[in-house]
Structures are given as C-alpha cells and as structure tokens.
Amino acid sequence: MSAEKTVLLVEDNEDNRIVYAMMLEYHGYKIIEATNGEDAVRLAHEEKPDIILMDISIPGVDGWTATQRIKDNPDSQGIPIVAVTAHALPEHRQRAEQLGCDGFLTKPCEPRRLLEEVQKLIG
Amino acid sequence: MLDAGAVDPDFVRRTLDESTTSKWNITVASSRAEALESRPEDYDVVCVDCGTDIRSGFEVLDELGGDEGLAVPVVFLACERAEGASRQVVERGAKDLVVKDDTGRARLEPTLLQAVRGHREVQAIRSRNIHLERFAGVVAHEIKNSVGAALNALSAREMLQEDGTASTEDLEGLVSTAQQALDRATRTVDRLLDEASNGLSDAPATLGSHDVGGLVESVAREQRPAFESGGVDLVVEPADPDVEGWIDPDLMLQVLDNLLDNARRFTPDGGRTTIQAIRCGARVGVRVSDTGPGVPEDLRDSVFVGNAWDPAGKRGLGLGLWVAGQAAHRLDGQIRLEASSPEGGAAFVVEVPAADALSNYRSIPATGSSSGVVGTDLDSGAVA
Incomplete structure (x- = not known):
C-alpha cells in the first residue's frame, strides 16, 4: 500500500472518473478531480499533487495546453504528468514527450495499467 | 463583371x-x-x-x-x-x-444562373460531406467512450474483488457504472437511428406558404410539459407581423422542436427559454434564446456538427442541432448562433425564405450582398 500521495485526475468522462478514482483510492492514493483544462491548471498550482493523470480531450482548454501551462509554471513544472488520450498515433506520443510528459497511456486504458503507471512514477 | x-x-x-x-x-x-x-x-x-x-x-x-x-x-x-x-x-x-454577340446576349443570364446554381449545389454537397465525416467521428468517439468506461468499470471490479479490499457496495457500484455506460451507448445508437430515419431523409420538401408564428405556438404547446417538469419557464413572445414563410411545415417543426429541446437541456432549473417568430427582411425566422450558460467562444463553430459540451463538463452529442441544421438547409434556410443573447445564454435563429419575397430563383438565394467589388450579384429579393 502506498503512503497517501495525491493524484490529480483530469477526466471529463464521469464513469471513467468514478472507476479510476475508486481504484486508486483503494490503493492508498488521495484523489482530486478536474473535468476541464482550466481547473486542472488551477488545481495543479493550488494543490501541488504528486502526479497528474491528464486526459487530453477535455472541454475548454485541452489537455495539451493545460500540460504546457503546468510545465511552464515553476511552481508546478516538477509534477509528473501522464497523458491519457484516445489518440494513439506516434505524433501524439511525440507531442507528449515534447511537452515534458512523464508517461503516455492510450484509451481505453485499463485501470490496472493506470495504477501501474502511477506506482511506477510516484510509488 | x-x-x-x-x-x-x-x-x-x-x-x-x-x-x-x-x-x-x-x-x-x-x-x-x-x-x-x-x-x-x-x-x-x-x-x-x-x-x-x-x-x-x-x-x-x-x-x-x-x-x-x-x-x-x-x-x-x-x-x-x-x-x-x-x-x-x-x-x-x-x-x-x-x-x-446577339446569341450570347440571350444566353448570358441563363448561363450565369446555371453557374450559380451548380456552384451552390457542389458547395452544399461538400458541406454535407464534411459535416457527415465530423459527425461520424463524434458518434464513434461517444460510443467508444461509453463502451470503454463500461469495460474499465468491470475490469476495476475484478481487480478490487481479487484484492479483497473493496466493500460490497463499491463493487456493486462499479457494476452499476458499467450498466449506465452501456445504457448511454445504447441511447446514442438509438438516437442516431432515430435521427437517421426522421431527420436525414432526402425526401423532397413540400414547400408552401405557412404561418411560422402558428408553428411556434404548436411546438411550444408540445414541449411545455417537458419544460415544466424541468423547472424551466417557456415564454412565447408575440410574433412579428408578416411571418409567413415558404416552408415545409413538417421540416420547420422538426427544426423548432430540436432548437427548443436543445435550449431546454441547457437551461438550468428556474431559468427561462424564450421563443419568437421574427421577420428579417426577405426572410422570416424564429429566435430561441435561453438563460443557460451560453456557448463558449471556442466552441461556437462546432455546435452544429454534434460535438458541443454541456456545462457540467460531460460531452453532449448535439445531434439535435446537427439535424436541425440539415433540415433548415433543405428549406433554403440556415441556423445561426447569435453573437450575444439578451437572455444572457445562447440565442439561435433559424431563418427561411419569406413567402412574400419569392423570386423565380428563390431556390438559389444570394449570399453576397455587398456591392462595389467584382462581378455580379443576384438579388434574392427580386420578384418576377
């Protein structure tokens, strides 16, 4: 069981949010949630989570832009970000790397795979 | 020239x-x-x-x-x-x-009209194809999301059950989440099939002179119970004078039904939706406005292609608006999203030809109304 570390879960799909949050909580993580890019950037700054799971296709400011803003801010740029996207093309992975993402998962993303990625990055 | x-x-x-x-x-x-x-x-x-x-x-x-x-x-x-x-x-x-020459003089106007008509038909087909491609992408995304969420829920349940740490209530909750996601996918498919049979028909429109104000009253009467159950006030403003449109009433009702339905879904409990038949020069229209959150600036161009977001951050299919746009197009009309709404939310206006402003070439209304540039402009309000 992990020590209580905080995961910022950025996901607009309510069902996925429920599932991922429950699964991560049962594995000892504290979850904060955002459904759009603006909230993701704000919560990254305010809450300083240990990791961010960033859905890319979200309303308003998209996941790429939100990631860019978080990585541009000295206060939050050290937070690992895992891009979670339905776009599995190599250029998307490349873009994630260019933005400084620490992980890249494609949807549909099994909860087990998500958990493994979180554990790998923050224990 | x-x-x-x-x-x-x-x-x-x-x-x-x-x-x-x-x-x-x-x-x-x-x-x-x-x-x-x-x-x-x-x-x-x-x-x-x-x-x-x-x-x-x-x-x-x-x-x-x-x-x-x-x-x-x-x-x-x-x-x-x-x-x-x-x-x-x-x-x-x-x-x-x-x-x-003299022969060319006789041919000039028919040739110009044919050129305009042909160009518009090609543009309409291109536009429809683009919409269909984008729409298909959105529908596929919705179904993939819902099915993916259901699979995730079942997978998480299996995982937590193996761990033996989850409560029975949470395990049942995950099954319920999977069911809801699959229900949503089913609804998406049902709605798509429904719209395909009702809204995407290529049957020719039966055009004639009809009172748009009467259609507004009719659709408001039909939808009022749904508004009341959602706690939304539906206001029918008095129609402008001379709102006879050259329309197919069934198609126009479909447009109005979808616009009102869209407004109702985006108007919060205690809010208001207003509908009014209006006159706009050589066209008549219906404005549907609401006190909802409005359409974010960056989504204004995409509301008619079925990928609008609802204010709760969940994705809304917007199939109704897309179908309404297609139906309006078949009436030689269009739906536009106004830059601002007096109600503070969104304001959509559907415009169709007025019955008293028909020309022989009503089926190819002009789009370029400015002057002082190059070429020739056909005045859509011209009467034979």
Whole structure:
C-alpha cells in the first residue's frame, strides 16, 4: 500500500472518473478531480499533487495546453504528468514527450495499467 | 463583371439591366488589379471578359483562383468563339464561355444562373460531406467512450474483488457504472437511428406558404410539459407581423422542436427559454434564446456538427442541432448562433425564405450582398 500521495485526475468522462478514482483510492492514493483544462491548471498550482493523470480531450482548454501551462509554471513544472488520450498515433506520443510528459497511456486504458503507471512514477 | 481588356465593358450591364426575371447588382472592375483586390469571393458569380485574348483571361482566372482554386463560379466572355475555347475554359475551372454577340446576349443570364446554381449545389454537397465525416467521428468517439468506461468499470471490479479490499457496495457500484455506460451507448445508437430515419431523409420538401408564428405556438404547446417538469419557464413572445414563410411545415417543426429541446437541456432549473417568430427582411425566422450558460467562444463553430459540451463538463452529442441544421438547409434556410443573447445564454435563429419575397430563383438565394467589388450579384429579393 502506498503512503497517501495525491493524484490529480483530469477526466471529463464521469464513469471513467468514478472507476479510476475508486481504484486508486483503494490503493492508498488521495484523489482530486478536474473535468476541464482550466481547473486542472488551477488545481495543479493550488494543490501541488504528486502526479497528474491528464486526459487530453477535455472541454475548454485541452489537455495539451493545460500540460504546457503546468510545465511552464515553476511552481508546478516538477509534477509528473501522464497523458491519457484516445489518440494513439506516434505524433501524439511525440507531442507528449515534447511537452515534458512523464508517461503516455492510450484509451481505453485499463485501470490496472493506470495504477501501474502511477506506482511506477510516484510509488 | 471583371474587365480584362474588354472590347465592350458594358455588355453584362446592358444585358442584365434588361432582365425581366431578376434584379442584378453589377460591379465593374476596370483593371485586373482592381478585380483581384476587390474580394470576388463575395459575389455570386464573376464574369471574366477576355476580349480577343483568351490567354489573358486564363491568367486572370489563375490569379483569381490562387492556390486553393476558385471560390466563386466564373463565366468567361469572349469576342469570338475560337477553336476549342469552351473546352479550355471549362478545364481551367470556369463554368462556361459566352460569346458577346446577339446569341450570347440571350444566353448570358441563363448561363450565369446555371453557374450559380451548380456552384451552390457542389458547395452544399461538400458541406454535407464534411459535416457527415465530423459527425461520424463524434458518434464513434461517444460510443467508444461509453463502451470503454463500461469495460474499465468491470475490469476495476475484478481487480478490487481479487484484492479483497473493496466493500460490497463499491463493487456493486462499479457494476452499476458499467450498466449506465452501456445504457448511454445504447441511447446514442438509438438516437442516431432515430435521427437517421426522421431527420436525414432526402425526401423532397413540400414547400408552401405557412404561418411560422402558428408553428411556434404548436411546438411550444408540445414541449411545455417537458419544460415544466424541468423547472424551466417557456415564454412565447408575440410574433412579428408578416411571418409567413415558404416552408415545409413538417421540416420547420422538426427544426423548432430540436432548437427548443436543445435550449431546454441547457437551461438550468428556474431559468427561462424564450421563443419568437421574427421577420428579417426577405426572410422570416424564429429566435430561441435561453438563460443557460451560453456557448463558449471556442466552441461556437462546432455546435452544429454534434460535438458541443454541456456545462457540467460531460460531452453532449448535439445531434439535435446537427439535424436541425440539415433540415433548415433543405428549406433554403440556415441556423445561426447569435453573437450575444439578451437572455444572457445562447440565442439561435433559424431563418427561411419569406413567402412574400419569392423570386423565380428563390431556390438559389444570394449570399453576397455587398456591392462595389467584382462581378455580379443576384438579388434574392427580386420578384418576377
């Protein structure tokens, strides 16, 4: 069981949010949630989570832009970000790397795979 | 008309001024430079008068088209019919060639109208194809999301059950989440099938003169119970005078039904949706406005292609708006999202031709209404 570390879960799909949050909580993580890019950037700054799971296709400011803003801010740029996207093309992975993402998962993303990625990055 | 070394620069003006069927707004550009600077794309049709030198006309055509091709139909005018000239003109992207003689004078207006009509038909098909492609992408995304969420929920349940740490309530909750996601996927498919059978029909519209104000009353009466159960006040404002439209009433009702349904879904409990039949020049319309959150600036261009977001951050299919847009198009109408709404939320206006403003060419209403540029403009309000 992990020590209580905080995961910022950025996901607009309510069902996925429920599932991922429950699964991560049962594995000892504290979850904060955002459904759009603006909230993701704000919560990254305010809450300083240990990791961010960033859905890319979200309303308003998209996941790429939100990631860019978080990585541009000295206060939050050290937070690992895992891009979670339905776009599995190599250029998307490349873009994630260019933005400084620490992980890249494609949807549909099994909860087990998500958990493994979180554990790998923050224990 | 574009004058590129024309021998007779008044040929178009004199011919079309004599028209008894349509009123034409004609602008003459006296040089090639003037023509290219004056936004030919704002016109319904452009005439390139190449005089005796068809090659100079081709050069103008190439410059008008630029890298992206012609955005407006072009008819060539020539002093004489050279061997193979018509074929060359069409190969260069122009619609036709008219020789400036007595025969050409008789052919000019029908040729221009045919060029406009053909160009609009092609544009309509392109637009429909683009919409269909984007729409298919959105639907596929929705279904993939829902099915993916259901699989995730079941997978998480299996995982937590193996761990033996989860409560029975949470495990049941995950099954319930999976069921809800699958229900949503089913609803998406059902709605798609429903719209396909009702809204995407290519059956010809049965056009006639109908009171749009009466249709507004009718659709409001139908939908009022749904508004009341959602705690939303539905207000029918008095109709403007003269709101007889040249419409298919069933199609118009479908448009209004979808617009009202959309407004209801986005108006919060205690809010208000307002509907009114209005007169807009040669057209009649219906405005549907609400006190909801409005449409974010960056989504304004996409609300008619079925990928709008609802204010709770969940994705809304927006199928209704897309179907409404298609139905409006079949009425020679359009739906626009107003820049701002007096109600503070979103305001959609559907506009269709007014029954009392019909011309012989009502089926090809003008889109370019400005003057002072290149080419010729067909006045949509012209009466035979």
